[in-house]
Amino acid sequence: MATPTTADFDSILAEAQRRWQALTNGDRPWVRVGTGLAGEAAGGFEVVSAVKAALEENGVAANVSEVGTLGLCFAEPLLDVQMPGGPRVFYRNVTPEIARSIVNEHVAGGNPTMEHAIGYLGEPGAAPDGIPDLNDHPMLGQQQRIALRNAGHIDPSDLYQYIANGGYAALNQALTAMTPDEARQEVLASGLRGRGGAAFPAGVKWGFLAGNPDPNKYILCNCEEGDPGAFNDRGILESDPATVVEGITIAGYACNANRGYIFIRHGHNQPIDRTRAVIEQAYELGLLGQNILGSEFSFDVEVALTGDSYVSGEETALMEAIEGKRSMPRYRPPFPAQVGVFGKPSNINNVKTLAYVPEIIAKGGEWFAGIGTPADPDNRINGSSGTAILCLSGDITYAGLIEVPLGMTLRQVLFDMAGGVPNGKRMKLLQTGGPLGGVLSASDANLDLVLDFDVFRAAGAILGSGGIIVCDEDTCAVDLTRNLIAFCQYESCGKCFPCRMGMSHLLEILERISNLEGTEEDLALMRNIGENMQAGSLCGHGQLGFNPVSSALRYFGDEFEAHIREKRHTGDCSDQVFSPKLTRR
Amino acid sequence: MDDATQSLIADAVNNQPQSTVTVLSSLLAVEDAIGYIPKEAVEAVASRMDATVNDVWAVATFYPNFRFDPPMEHRVEVCWGPSCHVMGAGRIIAAAQDALGLSDEGDTPDGKATLRYNTCLGACAHAPVMAIDHHLAGRVTPESARERIATALQSVPSH
Numbered sequence: 001m002a003t004p005t006t007a008d009f010d011s012i013l014a015e016a017q018r019r020w021q022a023l024t025n026g027d028r029p030w031v032r033v034g035t036g037l038a039g040e041a042a043g044g045f046e047v048v049s050a051v052k053a054a055l056e057e058n059g060v061a062a063n064v065s066e067v068g069t070l071g072l073c074f075a076e077p078l079l080d081v082q083m084p085g086g087p088r089v090f091y092r093n094v095t096p097e098i099a100r101s102i103v104n105e106h107v108a109g110g111n112p113t114m115e116h117a118i119g120y121l122g123e124p125g126a127a128p129d130g131i132p133d134l135n136d137h138p139m140l141g142q143q144q145r146i147a148l149r150n151a152g153h154i155d156p157s158d159l160y161q162y163i164a165n166g167g168y169a170a171l172n173q174a175l176t177a178m179t180p181d182e183a184r185q186e187v188l189a190s191g192l193r194g195r196g197g198a199a200f201p202a203g204v205k206w207g208f209l210a211g212n213p214d215p216n217k218y219i220l221c222n223c224e225e226g227d228p229g230a231f232n233d234r235g236i237l238e239s240d241p242a243t244v245v246e247g248i249t250i251a252g253y254a255c256n257a258n259r260g261y262i263f264i265r266h267g268h269n270q271p272i273d274r275t276r277a278v279i280e281q282a283y284e285l286g287l288l289g290q291n292i293l294g295s296e297f298s299f300d301v302e303v304a305l306t307g308d309s310y311v312s313g314e315e316t317a318l319m320e321a322i323e324g325k326r327s328m329p330r331y332r333p334p335f336p337a338q339v340g341v342f343g344k345p346s347n348i349n350n351v352k353t354l355a356y357v358p359e360i361i362a363k364g365g366e367w368f369a370g371i372g373t374p375a376d377p378d379n380r381i382n383g384s385s386g387t388a389i390l391c392l393s394g395d396i397t398y399a400g401l402i403e404v405p406l407g408m409t410l411r412q413v414l415f416d417m418a419g420g421v422p423n424g425k426r427m428k429l430l431q432t433g434g435p436l437g438g439v440l441s442a443s444d445a446n447l448d449l450v451l452d453f454d455v456f457r458a459a460g461a462i463l464g465s466g467g468i469i470v471c472d473e474d475t476c477a478v479d480l481t482r483n484l485i486a487f488c489q490y491e492s493c494g495k496c497f498p499c500r501m502g503m504s505h506l507l508e509i510l511e512r513i514s515n516l517e518g519t520e521e522d523l524a525l526m527r528n529i530g531e532n533m534q535a536g537s538l539c540g541h542g543q544l545g546f547n548p549v550s551s552a553l554r555y556f557g558d559e560f561e562a563h564i565r566e567k568r569h570t571g572d573c574s575d576q577v578f579s580p581k582l583t584r585r
Numbered sequence: 586m587d588d589a590t591q592s593l594i595a596d597a598v599n600n601q602p603q604s605t606v607t608v609l610s611s612l613l614a615v616e617d618a619i620g621y622i623p624k625e626a627v628e629a630v631a632s633r634m635d636a637t638v639n640d641v642w643a644v645a646t647f648y649p650n651f652r653f654d655p656p657m658e659h660r661v662e663v664c665w666g667p668s669c670h671v672m673g674a675g676r677i678i679a680a681a682q683d684a685l686g687l688s689d690e691g692d693t694p695d696g697k698a699t700l701r702y703n704t705c706l707g708a709c710a711h712a713p714v715m716a717i718d719h720h721l722a723g724r725v726t727p728e729s730a731r732e733r734i735a736t737a738l739q740s741v742p743s744h
Binding site: 037038040041042043045073074076225226227228229230231234261266267268269300302303304305306307308309310321322323324325326327391392393394395399400401431435467469471475480483484486487490491493 | 605650669723
């Protein structure tokens with residue numbers, strides 16, 4: 001096989017553009033169907049089958065693609081039709097029957113059907129009669145999509161579509177016009193903070209690895225997203241895995257690393273299959289492997305799978321899992337930048353963090369730093385640049401995946417964009433940042449919180465991975481806390497006894513309180529257990545594991561009092577008694 | 586164990602597509618191939634990875650996705666993570682238990698189905714979520730959960 005040369009990128013790009021032109025402005029319509037995890041749950045694959053069958057019945061040739069998610073999960077399965085050179089018309093909550101009628105009337109007949117249309121995307125002049133601009137939908141209009149720029153638009157398994165939409169220009173630029181250190185300086189200048197939860201500056205973290213002279217170094221990408229309520233990492237990998245593959249390659253270049261792992265939970269097939277597909281194509285095109293684009297830089301990437309284990313998202317537990325062991329955290333020091341996976345220096349990044357990297361290189365660190373919130377050292381606010389990629393679920397009108405500039409308020413996101421709580425109910429409680437993130441009351445003060453890592457921390461919550469579960473007035477704070485602790489108890493890896501036993505005891509006490517059998521002493525006992533867990537656990541699971549209880553007591557102490565003193569339920573908890581008893585063997 | 590199963594195990598363990606092969610990756614490959622981890626598979630993985638049988642059991646028993654006896658014809662999973670909990674997962678679990686004649690997770694006595702609780706199936710915006718034979722279904726109600734289970738029990742086994 002001939003080694004690609006720098007000029008090859010231009011020919012790859014030309015081929016990508018030719019293919020894209022043929023898809024969007026060729027001789028046949030293009031039908032795209034949302035088949036991410038949300039699309040699948042709503043019946044997206046059945047819609048794809050119905051579309052193909054209807055095309056055949058009509059004798060019409062069209063391209064049909066399974067795309068990821070545009071983020072409008074509430075409208076899945078989302079199907080859009082693009083006639084050659086025309087706008088894309090989107091249809092919402094499509095069933096196989098609706099799909100057939102769309103094929104008959106729009107794809108075969110040329111007339112968009114109004115009934116299920118949610119909007120169009122394209123040139124304003126091309127607006128089909130009576131169908132609104134999809135960008136006028138409250139959930140899309142205020143987004144600033146960087147990591148999600150291609151999500152829902154391209155076939156995630158087709159690397160050429162990514163390249164036609166600007167992909168790999170950044171890697172080409174880094175390899176031809178930047179030294180590894182210059183690439184890292186760009187990320188440093190962007191102020192990009194890690195999106196896995198800790199919000200540590202990515203450029204600084206890369207520096208720990210870049211400074212290590214070992215010839216074998218690893219970049220790890222963490223998509224072990226066990227956080228219920230957070231689906232943005234999987235959302236990116238099922239919708240546009242190539243941006244992460246390009247991002248990890250640039251990180252490898254900037255850190256002089258030679259190998260990357262993208263770590264995903266076994267069973268989440270769309271993220272796994274689609275990531276593997278683009279990695280394979282990247283090798284074929286010389287964008288991975290030996291002498292990438294003819295440069296001196298060589299880098300290999302593969303997907304590594306884990307079994308079901310929430311703790312394997314912790315950085316050292318993840319390394320254990322990549323090595324094929326029980327995913328239990330390691331002692332630190334030594335830190336991963338010295339001794340990481342397979343004993344080699346390693347650097348771990350969240351999917352979202354790496355997904356930003358190509359755009360940061362292409363548009364400059366200064367551009368990214370200009371988005372978000374400024375630093376305010378007097379109040380221990382370090383500044384949060386870029387966007388927040390939020391997953392909205394629970395009692396919310398428009399559930400889904402959105403990307404908005406940091407600095408927006410929760411109120412803007414939850415009411416202006418996501419339409420607030422349905423059925424005329426009151427928003428009561430927000431669960432943010434995964435099960436360890438704790439709960440916030442939906443008070444005016446909290447709804448005015450701006451999306452910023454440090455502002456959230458000061459309010460006793462974690463912006464972290466970006467999951468926001470919205471609960472209406474029917475939700476009982478004690479019952480939800482019990483559920484969160486049941487999750488943490490089930491997922492404790494068992495290595496540190498304060499976490500293993502503390503979680504079990506917390507769950508036992510919370511079940512007692514839920515069943516109106518709690519006592520005054522229980523609250524003090526829980527705090528005592530929580531302090532021991534925080535002090536005596538090796539990783540965040542135990543250290544932060546009391547957060548759900550402490551934050552619930554902070555905001556909803558009266559509900560605990562009602563259960564304990566007045567023996568009274570405070571929501572719909574009386575009929576929800578499920579609490580799994582299964583623990584790890 | 587029949588020869589066909591034995592050879593599926595050998596094939597799964599020895600022909601993994603990725604370059605990094607570990608105890609865990611080998612166990613996951615066996616699970617994908619035959620749906621469970623028999624002791625013969627543990628021995629095959631130990632031999633391939635130059636590990637002890639104990640080492641392999643240690644990994645296999647840590648991850649709750651592995652089972653150690655042959656799978657039932659169908660697999661029903663219901664998520665109870667916070668998003669699903671808030672949207673009524675408790676009622677879906679009760680309906681699934683009722684439809685399968687079970688009082689907890691586990692296998693039905695007739696060998697037709699397994700009920701498993703899951704902490705996150707990944708489609709939180711469509712909570713409450715269940716999966717039948719690895720196909721996700723969102724926004725389920727107790728009634729639709731019963732219907733889906735009844736339909737699955739009458740369909741061709743997933744293995």
